[in-house]
Amino acid sequence: MPDFPQIDVLYARLFELALKGWGNTHPNPMVGALIVEGGEVIAEGYHERAGSPHAEVVAFSNLERKPEEGASIFISLEPCSTHGQTPPCTNAIIQSGIKRVIVCCLDPNPEHSGHGLEILKNHGIEVTLAPESIQTRFTRLNFIFNHQIKSGNPLIALKIAETSNGMVAERAGYPSRITEVEARVDMMNWRRLFPAICVGSGTVLADNPSLTARIGREIWCPVRLVIDSKLSTLSRDVTPRKLYSDQFTDHTLILTTTSLKNSQRVQRAEELGVQLVEVAADKNGRMLPTSLRAVLNKLKLNSVFCEGGPSLAQSLLEANEINYLFRYRSPKFFDSPDALAAPELDHYKLSDPVQAMLGKDRLTHGFL
Ligand SMILES: NC(=O)c1ccc[n+]([C@@H]2O[C@H](COP(=O)([O-])OP(=O)(O)OC[C@H]3O[C@@H](n4cnc5c(N)ncnc54)[C@H](OP(=O)(O)O)[C@@H]3O)[C@@H](O)[C@H]2O)c1
Known part of the structure; x- marks a missing residue:
């Protein structure tokens, strides 16, 4: 040297x-x-x-x-x-x-x-x-570049924020504050790294997220993918979600198993200027988990930061479609019978995990 x-x-x-x-x-x-x-x-x-x-x-x-x-x-x-x-x-x-x-x-x-x-x-x-x-x-x-080069496939990262007893929401279908400011700032930085972000329809209906990275005064918007088989988020009863009505609407794509012909919901997507992508369905009519990777490949996106929720996370994990995990754990404890559980993550072993304390919350991340 x-x-x-x-x-x-x-x-x-x-x-x-x-x-x-x-x-x-x-x-x-x-x-x-x-x-x-x-x-x-x-x-x-x-x-x-x-x-x-x-x-x-x-x-x-x-x-x-x-x-x-x-x-x-x-x-x-x-x-x-x-x-x-x-x-x-x-x-x-x-x-x-x-x-x-x-x-x-x-x-x-x-x-x-x-x-x-x-x-x-x-x-x-x-x-x-x-x-x-x-x-x-x-x-x-x-790590994103390395994964893509070595596997020839985009990296699918899952982010889950859970309480000490493994809950992701205090009440299913409603937004909850799991982590505190330091962890939320950290998540914004990870969002800023990934060219795409994705959530299931349940999260869009419950939380009405914008899925942008807000860092200081900068607001940056990745490609936003919503996994919504039946286009429930476009029902006339649902007020337009931020993803479909903010200044970055043209960054939003809905992955659906609904035929793109003439339904009212398809028409509403057109009115809102939101793109729909028809993907393969599993036996229950939901998105086939491998479709996410196929869509990323088609769009030439080398990675996605998947923010759940728990149902989508569970199916991607079961299908071995998650390559990288960001697991935020807060010391909070949600003991209500209405609380919603995270997928069971303890039996997934991370290779060379990195740990960080962010205020009172702990982040563990690494390859699955
Ligand atoms: N703490 C966290 O990290 C976190 C993160 C996100 C959300 N949440 C909370 O989670 C709750 C929402 O939970 P959720 O499970 O309903 O949300 P979700 O996972 O975002 O959405 C689930 C919906 O996605 C659709 N979907 C399409 N393909 C699927 C597939 N292959 N597998 C699974 N789902 C598929 C299904 O609806 P269709 O069949 O109609 O398509 C399903 O009902 C809210 O209370 C929210 O606040 C917590």
Whole structure:
């Protein structure tokens, strides 16, 4: 490892740079890069969005000159070695004349992993892979990208907020406050990461959610998927839900098993300007759980943050359609006979779970 007196500060800065792409780089990963001369950071870059230049290229361009002899570049992810929307970053590194590259984690694609580093080494560049703890941290950052690359499928994440006795609502069919402000802020950040969000019709009827990410003054709206077999949320007795009447209505799609011909509810969707997508039904006429993945693939969405409710969560879990779980647990206890239970989650084992205390609430998340 090259000798950098403040290497932890450099890794921390690199992580911050990669994070600047939070939620904006799909289907690409978040990546940061920084160039160091004589122990000083002299240029930085990050990948802003798919189709925009990669982090290394941005850092070189921000430098506006050739790096000096002895300069190093730190990159949060192994540089790409193939032509995609942009030329391979290994070329940019070689052409820059830089002779030292520090990489925080490998390309997750088994077909490319290590190739970028090999190419650089073959051009006489000294290449160092960061220590394992750093590799783990940077790999984890791009869990959505990694899953999509390795499995070829979008990542379906389930978020459940439950009380200490496993309840998701104090009274079925009504909204309840399960977690407190710190956890709710955290959920907003996760919403902001995912390009799509989904809920079942029961949640739309009970909670009338907007499903936007509200962070400070920013209101950001993902693609909003409502799973509603019979189009109950479009019944004339139901006042237009926020999802169908706010400024982001064109981001809402209803996945339904109802034929899209001439029913009153289909007509109401047209009036409201909400798109309907007909999906395959299970034997009870509800959405076949695998349809969600099929729709995401069709829409070229690499992931979805599924916020339940419990019925939809249960069927997706039973069908093994959930890849990643966000489980928020509050110390509250709902003992009313009308309380609604979460799916039984204790027997689902997460690999390498991450835990965080958010005020009095605890979040555990990881791959199922
Ligand atoms: N604490 C939390 O994390 C949380 C999150 C969300 C909601 N909630 C609470 O949960 C309650 C609503 O519960 P819910 O279970 O009715 O909500 P839900 O899971 O959002 O909606 C259930 C409805 O989705 C439709 N659906 C379509 N395909 C389905 C499938 N394959 N499997 C299951 N459902 C399918 C069904 O209606 P059709 O057959 O008519 O299509 C079903 O009745 C509310 O009180 C809400 O406040 C809590």
